[in-house]
Amino acid sequence: MLSGFFSEIKQRQRSLKGTLIFCLGLGGCAAQAGNVTGIEDAIVPHVAEYHFKLSHAEQGSSIVDASGVLGYRFEKMCDGWVTEMQQIMILQGSEGTPINSAYSMTQWEDFDGTEYRFRMRDYLDGTKVDEIVGKAVRKDDMVKVSYEIPVEVEEELPADAMFPTQHSLVLLKRAKDGVRFANDLVFDGSGDTPTNRVAVVISGSKDADNAANDPDAIARGAFHRMNLAFYPIGAAENGPSTEMAVDFGDNGVAHGMRFDYGEFEVLGTLDKVTKLPLPECGAK
Secondary structure (H helix, E strand, O other): OOOHHHHHHHHHHHHHHHHHHHHHOOOOOOOOOOOOOOOHHHHHOOOEEEEEEEEOOOOOOOOOOOEEEEEEEEEOOOOOOEEEEEEEEEEEEEOOOOOOEEEEEEEEEEOOOEEEEEEEEEOOOEEEEEEEEEEEEEOOOEEEEEEEOOOOEEEEEEOOOOOHHHHHHHHHHHHHHHHOEEEEEOOOOOOOEEEEEEEEEEEEEEEEOOOEOOOOOOOOOOEEEEEEEEEEEOOOOHHHOEEEEEEEOOOOOEEEEEEEEEOEEEEEEEEEEEEOOOOOOOOO
């Protein structure tokens, strides 16, 4: 009973990691994904802090409580965008002791959306239990992924596969243009399901309603609520592994997020956000 519960929670944590990486990673031009001219200039590099809590649980749910924090940094460098995240999530089951799961993720993407590097570390009660390191390069007819850790292996993805920053930027462009539906292939390199078919429903523009500590006023503008469903490649017939909604500011700042795991839901709230300076090489 306990081992089955543990396996279920770890899988949900892996799904949660993938969605956070997707929804917060911004930047890069969208090669093979349409014209995004002007959108990258509106993106604001920033540091943000979020907290998570259980917002709903069905009767009989295996999860009775959830809480956590996320530290996030999105920075523009001279050669691309860098994203760093550290998250701690505590999940309490109806039986057994709480599970303290943590992860860190570092990503780099070039401005052309042609190269992506990533490193993910997964911890359980302070002990590292998993690490994934690799890179992906866009070719004319495919995306080639090379893993270094845990084993050296290569794989090929379809040429239309996007990277996280790439995809996010495209979604912001679609929101600006009034597009309401999308379906894209996205690779982030994390967890057991690094490649997903992501179905998206985009709302119209909404006024900010968060209460974050925001001295630079970068989370007070309009946002679009994006409802996303993640279908792992090779298992799409089983339905989405994760469903979520993220309130995406027009400047790339995530105002908040909601995760729906069927029998329970988790709410992510923006606590604090500050603007980062542009690099000395100037904006691209």
